[in-house]
Amino acid sequence: MVTLHTEQFSSRLRERLSEPAMLDLTQRLIAIPSENPPGNQYEECARTLLEELNRLGFDDVRREGACVLASAGSGERTLYFSGHYDVVPAQSRDQFQPRVEGANLFGRGSSDMKSGLAAMIHAAAAARDEGFLKNGRIGIVLVPDEETAGPRGSRDLRARGLLGRDGIGMLTPEPTGGVIWNANRGAITLRATMRGKPAHVGRQFEGVNAFERALPAMTRLLDIKKEVELRETQHNIAPAAARKSILMLGGRAEAGTNFNVTPDFCSFTIDRRINPEEKLEEEKRRLRDTLEGFEIEMLQEEPAAATPAQDPLGAILSRHIASLTGKEPAFEMCPGLLETRFYAAYGVPAFAYGPGLLTVSHGPNEFVPIRNIAQCAAIYALTAAEMLR
Numbered sequence: 046m047v048t049l050h051t052e053q054f055s056s057r058l059r060e061r062l063s064e065p066a067m068l069d070l071t072q073r074l075i076a077i078p079s080e081n082p083p084g085n086q087y088e089e090c091a092r093t094l095l096e097e098l099n100r101l102g103f104d105d106v107r108r109e110g111a112c113v114l115a116s117a118g119s120g121e122r123t124l125y126f127s128g129h130y131d132v133v134p135a136q137s138r139d140q141f142q143p144r145v146e147g148a149n150l151f152g153r154g155s156s157d158m159k160s161g162l163a164a165m166i167h168a169a170a171a172a173r174d175e176g177f178l179k180n181g182r183i184g185i186v187l188v189p190d191e192e193t194a195g196p197r198g199s200r201d202l203r204a205r206g207l208l209g210r211d212g213i214g215m216l217t218p219e220p221t222g223g224v225i226w227n228a229n230r231g232a233i234t235l236r237a238t239m240r241g242k243p244a245h246v247g248r249q250f251e252g253v254n255a256f257e258r259a260l261p262a263m264t265r266l267l268d269i270k271k272e273v274e275l276r277e278t279q280h281n282i283a284p285a286a287a288r289k290s291i292l293m294l295g296g297r298a299e300a301g302t303n304f305n306v307t308p309d310f311c312s313f314t315i316d317r318r319i320n321p322e323e324k325l326e327e328e329k330r331r332l333r334d335t336l337e338g339f340e341i342e343m344l345q346e347e348p349a350a351a352t353p354a355q356d357p358l359g360a361i362l363s364r365h366i367a368s369l370t371g372k373e374p375a376f377e378m379c380p381g382l383l384e385t386r387f388y389a390a391y392g393v394p395a396f397a398y399g400p401g402l403l404t405v406s407h408g409p410n411e412f413v414p415i416r417n418i419a420q421c422a423a424i425y426a427l428t429a430a431e432m433l434r
């Protein structure tokens with residue numbers, strides 16, 4: 046395999062990508078409270094992104110519902126840079142006032158993942174301006190609703206046939222903290238409700254106790270939990286305890302109205318997180334069989350996904366990370382859901398790597414090390430250049 050003359054290109058790119066423009070864009074995005082839930086300020090956030098893409102001379106800049114799409118370069122082959130512009134709710138309103146403190150930028154979305162959006166957008170523009178995109182394109186995909194696996198983001202693009210199923214690869218700048226995520230767990234999340242009939246405790250023979258009716262199924266679920274936790278993924282994830290497949294019971298549970306009335310309902314949630322080695326349909330059927338007689342409300346149903354670390358895109362990405370950061374990145378499984386799953390389901394190799402840190406994401410003191418933004422941009426630009434030449 047012929048490799049790019051990384052040093053030469055990377056010094057030019059780094060010069061170009063050291064512009065304060067990425068920091069500025071990140072700050073402007075942080076100042077828009079695109080909190081999800083409930084899905085605030087999507088319009089304003091999308092408009093800011095559109096303006097930036099137009100300013101940087103992207104082609105085919107357009108809105109598709111709440112999503113923003115654009116492309117750079119020419120040719121048939123497309124490498125997708127995809128990221129989400131929604132953020133989890135802030136712990137305080139101050140988090141929407143971006144603040145530079147020393148080497149870090151603080152604010153909601155600084156790590157997850159508005160700095161990543163700035164990096165991937167500027168990386169694509171720089172790669173194009175350096176003449177790297179003559180035999181292929183970078184497709185920019187900016188979506189909301191990632192934090193809740195909601196309907197207006199990648200799911201909407203897929204439903205309209207606009208999700209890049211023909212891509213040669215997909216990268217998403219989630220806050221991976223220096224590693225590459227090549228796999229993620231799937232989720233089967235549901236609420237089970239047993240119905241009963243209320244009656245005064247003194248005449249409980251006239252009622253139907255929904256709580257008591259639900260108990261045998263709860264015991265069976267505990268048996269399943271024991272068995273599920275014996276299954277371990279072969280994907281890399283730390284610590285060792287995180288390898289076990291997951292069944293969590295009762296994240297939310299309620300029953301009845303008072304201690305002296307037979308409960309007329311009993312409901313509880315189940316959050317089953319499957320490893321990439323497990324089958325979604327099989328695991329779902331098993332839960333449903335156990336919950337016969339309950340009303341079932343599906344809250345979430347998402348497949349697991351994995352791209353082999355040895356895939357060429359992973360190898361190229363890893364090499365540029367190592368050369369720019371001086372540290373060989375590990376390939377790990379993401380503990381939560383990842384939008385790579387939408388692309389992996391079409392057989393498109395998909396990886397997450399971004400400037401942010403998972404440890405501070407979603408927390409009250411979210412920040413991103415500022416130098417990581419330009420570094421990530423250079424890594425994305427070099428990876429695209431090598432994939433698309």
Ligand SMILES: [Zn+2]
Binds near residue numbers: 129157158191219220
């Ligand atoms: Zn994220």
